[in-house]
Amino acid sequence: MNAPVKDLVSPTWTDVGAVSDIPVRGARRAPTARGAIAIFRTGDGRLFALKDACPHKGGPLSQGIVHGHAVACPLHNWSIDLATGEPLGADRGKGCAAVVPLQVREGRILVGIG
Amino acid sequence: MPKERLVVVGNGMAGCRAVEEIIKRDPDRYAVTIFGAEPRVNYDRIMLSPVLAGEKTFEQIVINDAAWYDRNVAALHTGRKVARIDLAAKRVEAEGGLKVPYDKLILATGSDPIRLPLPGADLEGVVTFRDLDDVGAMVAAAEKGGRAVVIGGGLLGLEAAYGLVRRGMDATVVHLMDILMERQLDESAxxxxxxxxxxxxxxxxxxxxxxxxLGEDGSVAGLKLKDGRVLPCAILVMAVGIKPAVEVAKASGLACQRGVVVDDQMRTSDPSVFAIGECAEHRGIAYGLVAPIWEMCRTLAEVLTGDPEAAYEGSTLQTRLKVSGVDVFSAGKFAGGPGCEDxxxxxxxxxxxxxxxxxxxxxAGAVLFGDIVDGGWYYDLMRRGEDIAELRDTLVFGQQITEALRGADPRSAVAAMPDQQEVCGCNGVCKGEITAAIAGQGLATLEAVRAVTKASASCGSCTPLVEQLLQLTLGDGFQVQTGPKPVCACTGKGHDEVRRRILAEGLKSIPAVMQALEWxxxxGCxxxxxxxxxxxxxxxxxxxxxxxxxxxxxxxxxxxIQKDGTFSVVPRMWGGVTSAAELRAIADIVDKFAVPTVKVTGGQRIDLLGVRKEDLPAVWSDLNAAGMVSGHAYAKGLRTVKTCVGSDWCRFGTQDSTGLGVRLEKFMWGSWTPAKVKLGVSGCPRNCAEATCKDIGVVCVESGYEIGIGGAAGLNVRATELLTKVATEQEAIWTICAVTQLYRETGWYLERIHKWLGRVGIETVRARVEDPEDRRALYDRFAYSQRFAQIDxxxxxxxxxxxxxxxxxxxxxxKAPA
Structure with a gap:
């Protein structure tokens, strides 16, 4: 998994678990001091991390259905792009769930929350 | 009297429709000869997009098959171009020396796609989107995959791009303007x-x-934009517009502007020669949509069969986009203007x-996106020029609400439509033709009307109107059929087809279904x-x-899940009956886990709200220890059986409604269904358990059990319909399980029982559960499935x-090493 260079420069990386802890087409929630993070694993094996709050009403995205590279918020079914945190479709342009830098090293998931 | 010789140049939708309209009025007047440039029979060109997208086959879009030509046309010359018309000699001269004399000539040569004169326009893989050969070229290109670039963000360009995506390509539409389909849509749409x-x-x-x-080895490799960007592609589609095909007319000396100039009788500058369709220019307009063509054909047919006064006076236009799941409608002055209000x-x-x-x-116009049910209504109000002062308050909410508020039966509007009003814009079918066919030929289904009149057979957007006409003409004899609505945007397949193929093809996993049904x-989503x-x-x-x-x-x-991300927990209370021990255990749990809210539900249960997800297993553990299991308040499945106290306590109770409710719930809990299922059992017609607004409701009477289905008290409010009456409690249980199984097997996901009932009809359901063998088989399948479902x-x-x-x-x- 290649994180963008800018993300590799600054953050402190924190280990939140193994890749195999995240169900395929699913997500887990990782509470942190700065609020909960949702870690997603898509059908094609990619991992994404977003702040665990939908830009709409703050719904926990980690509880949604993961499809393609998107997650459907469990509260009102907004579809959120996992790569950008932005709502897709008709809700495009209405806010954004913060993207959390993520990298995988030796099967462990590291998130940049420093 | 010998027949007059009618020659039609153009074997497309306009030419053939004109012939049909003429024959309909006077079958014996003309001997018809048709020339066509394409080497095939006439097909529905506006349905090429679904063919490209793989949603229809060529056979499905043929309008006039070989048999039609055999019956109605004396001579058909396909694949043969007309070179010249000798107006003085009244003779058509085709390639290869063929000369055919005429008394009346119709030009229906249609239009040609515009090819931009860009460098590289002649490269292999640069195509237009106009006929079946173009579709063939695009399908062939799509098999190799890669990216397609479409120049032109109009109706055709977007449909082409979508079709190529459905064929497995990536597609980019390049549009000159800042608004897609700017001739039909405003910025918001x-x-x-x-x-x-x-x-x-x-x-x-x-x-x-x-x-x-840009090219590579003679084939297209990309499109270069003026700003320097290069979009690589394996195929490039030019969809930038059409121009009337007027070469032959012009070469023969007929007056032409942009198209062949015609008057209100569709007559060209030569009195024996007429022009219709996209090649014609009427009052300065050359139309590129299908509805005006049908109007021109009707006028021409009147003129050629004895009404020289018939006149075509131009058309107001409406447009729909044919991209699955994207509903767009536009008509008239959609973008407003001076003196207009929105x-x-x-x-x-x-x-x-x-x-x-x-x-x-x-x-004066309308543009609709996402919900276009009322497009036809607005179009109609616009064409009739109706004063809408009284409708204004609710106009934008659509016909149903507007007419319901005014106390009008929505069907009365359909009844009041004049016979000559067009219902199907794709195929130009009027109300009168449809009702005459229904009454005259005894048609009873949508499919039959489609087969006979072609109404609703193309894009299908007039289907509700055709169904209303069936209903009006046949009364109660007509059952509405719902068309195959796709499950979602991931597929063009409807729920029924998906369910049928899962069984027929033995598909046993989600990936297997998606593969077999070409998701x-x-x-998925x-x-x-x-x-x-x-x-x-x-x-x-x-x-x-x-x-x-x-x-x-x-x-x-x-x-x-609740709005703050916590959860609510509802333990099962069979038939709504509880005990001191259960209540005591619940009270202890509320204290132990600091549950913020305890609430009694409408289904006679206790709801513990605000439980943290991490605490759920511990809460359940305590509930289990007190003998309580999941209440499935979260399930698309059996929820609750609400009961009254019945003959045990009530002085009016006729049967043991509580006992029946408990037995039903014990037998049916854990079953998954298309949408939630709530039951009610009332011990007498006073109906204290409100059984008549449940999905399935039993009302006990002295002589037995009345079973109703399809009640609702949510978004919709409606009472149950009486399904059947049985004498014994055992029969009531058999019947309820059988009807639930029928719903499980034929309901669409998220379709509540009342919606399902509206779709399949109570007669069908009744016939199934009143047939003892069928009821038994359904019950057995339900019972078998319960063997695997009843695990807490x-x-x-x-x-x-x-x-x-x-x-x-x-x-x-x-912290991990950086």
Whole structure:
């Protein structure tokens, strides 16, 4: 998994678990001091991390259905792009769930929350 | 009397329709000869987009088959171009020396796609989108995959791009303007459309000017834009417009501007020669849509069969986009203008946008996105020039609401439509033709009307209107059939087809279904995955492995998510009966876990609200210990059986309603259904358990049990319809389980019983459950499926199943090396 260079420069990386802890087409929630993070694993094996709050009403995205590279918020079914945190479709342009830098090293998931 | 010789140049939709209209009026007057440039019979050109998208086959869009030509046409010359018309000699001269004399000549040569004179326009792989050969070229290119670039963000360009995506390519539409379909849409609708297209894999580049087409070894390799960007592609489609095909007319000396100039009788500058369709120019306009063509054909047929006064006076236009799941409608002055007012409705959540333009107290135009049911109504108000002062308050909410508020039966509007009013714009079919066919030929179904009149046979947007006409003409003899609505945007297949093929092809996993039914997305979406999971579970009890990741959170966590991310817990209380021990245990749990709210539900249960997800297994453990199991308040499945106290206590009770409710619930709990199922059992017709607004409700009477289905008291409020009456409690249980199984097997996912009932009809359901063998078979299948369903999901999770679902990831305290 290649994180963008800018993300590799600054953050402190924190280990939140193994890749195999995240169900395929699913997500887990990782509470942190700065609020909960949702870690997603898509059908094609990619991992994404977003702040665990939908830009709409703050719904926990980690509880949604993961499809393609998107997650459907469990509260009102907004579809959120996992790569950008932005709502897709008709809700495009209405806010954004913060993207959390993520990298995988030796099967462990590291998130940049420093 | 010998027949007059009628020659038609053009074997397309206009030419053939003109012949049909003429024959309909006077079958023996003319001997017809048709020339066609394409080497095939006449087909529905506007349905080429669905053919490209793989949603229809060529056979399905043929309008006139070989038999039609045999019956109606004396000579057909396909694949042969007409070179010249000798107006003086009244003779058509075709390639290869063929000369055919005429008394009357119709030009229906249509139009040619515009090819931009860009460098590289002659490269292999640069195509237009006009006829079946173009579709063939695009399908062939799509088999190799890669990216397609479409120049032109109009109707055709977007449909071409979508079709190529459905064929497995990536597609980019390059549009010169800043608004897609700017001749039909305003900025808001265009914005929504761009989003909807992006979801379907069609990328749009706006304000982009093409500079050159780049090639490699003689084949197209990319498109270069004026701003320097290069878009690589394996195929390039030019969809920038059409121009009337007038070469032959011009060469023969007929007056031409942009098209062949015609008067209101469709007559050209030569009195024996007529022109219709896209090649004709009437009052300065050359039309490129189908509806005006049908109007021209009717006028021409009148003129040629004895009414020289018939006149075509131009058309108001309406447009719909044929991209599955993207509903766009536009008509008239959709963008407003000086002196116009706008009525606008937006629903961001559903992606709906409606704009109705009013001018001088009348509808002057409309643009609709996302919900276009009322397009026809607005179009109609516009064409009739109706004064809408009284409708104005509710106009934008559509016909149903407007007429309901005015106390009018929506059907009265259909009844009041004049016979000559057009119902099907695609095929130009009027109300009168449809009602005459229904009455005269005894048609009883939508399919039959389609087959006989072609109404609703193309894009299908007039289907509700045709169904209303069937209903009006036949009365109660007509059952509405719902067309195959796609399950979601990932597929063009409807629910019934999906369910049928799961069984027929032995498909036993979600990926297997998606593969076999050619899903357009890699792993579906939040609409289709839960649906498929249910269909598989219902089709293969005991065999299919439930896919937890295709369940909504409530069914995955076996509790109901609340707005703050906590959950609510509802333990089962059989028939709404509880005890001191259960209540005491619940009270202890509330204290132990500091549950903030305890609430009694409408289904006679106790709801513990505000439980943290991590605490769920512990709460369930305590509930289990007190003998309580999951109440499935979160399930698309059997929820509750609400009862009254019945003959045990009540002085009016006729039967043991509580006991029946408990027995039903004990037998039916745990079953998954297309949508939630709530039952009620009332001990007498005073109906204290409110059984007549439940999905299935029993009202006990002295002589037995009245079973009603299809009640609702949610978004819709309606009473149950009486299904049947049985004498014994055992029969009541058999019947209720049988009807539930029938619903499980034929309901669409998320379709409540009352909706299902509206679709399949109570007669069908009644016939199934009143037939003893059928009832028995349904009951047996339900009972078999229950063998695998009645495992308390709470106890399983207390024992450790899916523990990760309820445990947050824990951060390691030490920081990882950077």
């Amino acid at each position: 265009s914005y929504l459309l761009r989003g909807a297209l992006a979801e379907r894999g069609v990328e749009t580049v706006m304000g982009a000017q093409s500079e050159a087409i 009525l606008v409705f937006r629903d961001a959540g559903r992606g709906v946008y409606k704009r109705v333009v009013i001018e001088a107290g009348k509808v 357009a997305t890699p792993d 939040s609409a289709c995955r839960p649906a498929l999971n249910y269909y598989l579970l219902c089709a293969w009890p005991g065999d299919y492995r439930d896919d937890k990741q295709s369940r909504f959170i409530n069914e995955r966590a076996h509790a109901n 999901p709470w106890a399983e999770r207390v024992a450790g199943r899916h523990a990760e679902e309820f445990t947050p990831l824990t951060r390691r305290l030490e």
